[in-house]
Amino acid sequence: MSGPASVRFEDVTKRFGEVVAVDSISFEVEPGNLVTLLGPSGCGKTTTLRMIAGLELASAGRIVIGGRDVTALPVTARDVAMVFQSYALFPHMTVAENVAYGLTVSRVPKAEVRARAERALELVGLAGYGARLPSELSGGQQQRVAVARAVVLEPDVLLFDEPLSNLDAKLRRRVREEIRELQQKLGITTVYVTHDQEEALAVSDRIIVMNQAVIAQEGTPRQLYEEPASRFVADFIGDANLVEARIRAVENGHAQVEAGGLGLQLPARGSAAGPALLAIRPRSIRLHPEPREHAVRVRVDKATYLGGHMEYEVEAPLGPLFVVDLAVDRPLPAGSDAWMTLAPRGVTLVPA
Incomplete structure (x- = not known):
């Protein structure tokens, strides 16, 4: 060699x-x-x-x-x-x-x-x-x-x-x-x-x-x-919830995005105002048992305990979502309501 x-x-x-x-x-x-x-x-x-x-x-x-x-x-x-x-x-x-x-x-x-x-x-x-x-x-x-x-x-x-x-x-x-x-x-x-x-x-x-x-x-x-x-890469690499969103405005490379009642500011990645596709990683979704500011209400359809984390399927204003939650000490039961926010990382616009 x-x-x-x-x-x-x-x-x-x-x-x-x-x-x-x-x-x-x-x-x-x-x-x-x-x-x-x-x-x-x-x-x-x-x-x-x-x-x-x-x-x-x-x-x-x-x-x-x-x-x-x-x-x-x-x-x-x-x-x-x-x-x-x-x-x-x-x-x-x-x-x-x-x-x-x-x-x-x-x-x-x-x-x-x-x-x-x-x-x-x-x-x-x-x-x-x-x-x-x-x-x-x-x-x-x-x-x-x-x-x-x-x-x-x-x-x-x-x-x-x-x-x-x-x-x-x-x-x-x-x-x-x-x-x-x-x-x-x-x-x-x-x-x-x-x-x-x-x-x-x-x-x-x-x-x-x-x-x-x-x-x-x-x-x-x-x-x-x-x-x-x-869309293919977002879905294939690491799992992603792909949801429809709308870009309200783009300024200085950042987009003002609205998705199911949530307002987000994200890198525009070449996108223009109008309909858009949002990729949300399962670990970037935060579920809360009580209402809080800037959160949207969701319904827990399925809850699965997997030792080190919980997996949830929830129905949200954005559509059905898959969630990975490390808070195993306070599981949310199936059939209950919860409030959802998004973490700063793991949420991205997918270029058209």
Whole structure:
């Protein structure tokens, strides 16, 4: 590995017969960054990843890795390594043999193979596990073996295809932290595919949201969460209540907004006076058992206790809303009335 490499797509399209899986997309992954391709099933994210790897060849456009045009090059001519969703470990080989496999078939000297495999296992926290078989490991440990097998090749670019989908929720959180820590320690350029928005927010330097074969929005996790560029992104990233509102006036980049009896002042984000769409995050809604100034009355339709927080479905003048409330010590019963205000953050106008 000569150092972190950039990855650049220039108007890349991929067709399968009459089906356009990826439609003229352009983006760049900066050297040493972890960028996530995020979107629903069928949006084109995995096809994009496979084109970086060379497992699929682009129908049009140009792919550049580390300044080298690799558009027409096969897998073997690209210095990339992929961690697959299924792990794809050889069951009859030991952990050490699995990790060393790529080096062995490349005819690297045996002493170097052994040393690099041991170092890779140590990096992923599996020192001393080399003699075991994959069947003797937990799902999380198998995932780490798959990562070690990719890292040992010292690639310019590391690719992850839905790497945590086979793990339970608690283990997913731990392994995603391990992957992020390892990526930062190695400083390796990484492209990561998932459909899980929380996972993407947790691990990424930047996120590319894809929908229907095109890029819907690109930015940092905070930008995508706080400044969604469309209804789709607002709804897909982090959940949002999307409600109709009206902009009364725009002045100095700020909009005077009215929504269901609530008056708000928000960044205009290019919007003009007239009908508008408002995205309200569930944690930005405050419910109060007693009336208060500048609050609107709502009806609690459903209340669910989830240990660390309450989830409510309420009927408000803005329409039906989903609410996440940390005040578990004073739950509001279903069927009761409450009064609603909005927090300063987590409420944004969505550009038309």
